[in-house]
Amino acid sequence: MKLLLHSLPIRIFHWVMFLAVIILLFTGLYMNAPWSWLHLPMEVVRKTHTLFSSIIIVNLVAHIYYYLYTNKITEILFLPRDWVNVPSFIRYVFFITESHPNFGRYNPGQKLVFSSWFLAVLIAAITGIILFFPTNSQWLQWKLGGLNVIRILHFGVAIFFAASIPLHLYLVFTESPANLQAMFTGYINKEVKLETTKNEHKDLLP
Numbered sequence: 001m002k003l004l005l006h007s008l009p010i011r012i013f014h015w016v017m018f019l020a021v022i023i024l025l026f027t028g029l030y031m032n033a034p035w036s037w038l039h040l041p042m043e044v045v046r047k048t049h050t051l052f053s054s055i056i057i058v059n060l061v062a063h064i065y066y067y068l069y070t071n072k073i074t075e076i077l078f079l080p081r082d083w084v085n086v087p088s089f090i091r092y093v094f095f096i097t098e099s100h101p102n103f104g105r106y107n108p109g110q111k112l113v114f115s116s117w118f119l120a121v122l123i124a125a126i127t128g129i130i131l132f133f134p135t136n137s138q139w140l141q142w143k144l145g146g147l148n149v150i151r152i153l154h155f156g157v158a159i160f161f162a163a164s165i166p167l168h169l170y171l172v173f174t175e176s177p178a179n180l181q182a183m184f185t186g187y188i189n190k191e192v193k194l195e196t197t198k199n200e201h202k203d204l205l206p
Helices: 008-032 042-069 080-093 108-132 138-144 147-175 178-185 198-204
Strands: 002-004 187-189
Touching: 008 042, 008 147, 008 178, 042 108, 080 108, 080 147, 108 138, 108 147, 138 147, 178 187
Parallel strands: none
Antiparallel strands: 002 187
């Protein structure tokens, strides 16, 4: 039996963000320290970085709007009530127990990653705009501690994304590898268990 796990808009938001993050990491790290064995036009790299910076911001806004419109924003945000599920989730992730309570569509670890990504994109957007318009954002630079602090924050977001991607994959495969397939097709295969009633059991008795 096939059940719809991820709708088409969710899949589009997910893969647009994935592509944007990968390209932003590549172009950002290349601009920070170009690799000697790879010669790329720096102007093209900068324009590509700027383009996908805009794409990831628009994608995030559309993503949040979709969840608010469908009243499903609590499915992806890590809320105070999710703390109660953290101990059982940790035991399951580290294979101490074989099962866990029904967390819903996403487990606490995935919710924490998603919430952190939203915050990270917001920080990257603010610091990126400041770095892109350094002469027109001096008042904001002063409030945040100067350009060096802003560069560190922007670079820190890049490192966070680079580290959280394998963590996200680990949480997906720990929960259910089928969920990754659902991010491509939208559907997950669900086994239907047929339970026999007491009367049916009696009919089977000799």
